[in-house]
Amino acid sequence: MDGIAYLISYTSSGKDEIGQELPPVTTNREIYCTRKSIKQSEFYQASQIGMKPEFVIETSMFDYSGEEIIEVDNVLYKIYRTFERDDEIIELYCIQKVGV
Numbered sequence: 001m002d003g004i005a006y007l008i009s010y011t012s013s014g015k016d017e018i019g020q021e022l023p024p025v026t027t028n029r030e031i032y033c034t035r036k037s038i039k040q041s042e043f044y045q046a047s048q049i050g051m052k053p054e055f056v057i058e059t060s061m062f063d064y065s066g067e068e069i070i071e072v073d074n075v076l077y078k079i080y081r082t083f084e085r086d087d088e089i090i091e092l093y094c095i096q097k098v099g100v
Contacts, residue, residue: 001032001033001034001058001059001060002034003032003033003034003035003072004030004031004032004033005030005031005033005035005057005059005070005071005072006028006029006030006031006070006071007028007029007031007063007064007065007067007069007070008026008027008028008029008067008069008070008071008076009026009027009029009065009067009069010024010025010026010027011024011025011027012024012025013025028071029063029067031059031060031063031064032059032060032063033057033058033059034057034058034059035055035056035057035058035072036055036056036057036058037055037056038053038054038055038056038093042093046080046095051080051095052095052096053080053093053094053095054077054094054095054096055072055094056091056092056093056094057070057072057091057092057094058089058090058091058092059089059090059092060088060089060090061084061088061089061090062088064082064090064092067079070092070094072094075096076096077094077095077096078094078095078096079092079093079094080093080094080095081093
């Protein structure tokens with residue numbers, strides 16, 4: 001693992017004294033990872049449904065807890081698919097997050 005990324009999770013912070021929802025609390029967790037290119041077949045399949053995959057992040061399965069957002073090089077990406085390998089590595093397939 002030769003890089004660093006941040007898995008981002010959001011937790012509800014509850015309601016205020018008059019019952020209005022408070023903004024969620026954001027938690028960033030640093031992980032060690034390797035960034036890889038998207039395979040041509042993955043790119044083609046995703047483009048069929050209007051998605052443009054950017055890259056794959058490989059990290060330890062123990063580091064991933066179902067987060068949907070990852071920050072790589074100060075840019076936010078959405079994790080649209082995961083794949084657990086037999087060697088305790090999980091692949092996180094990323095597309096650029098829009099509207100952040």
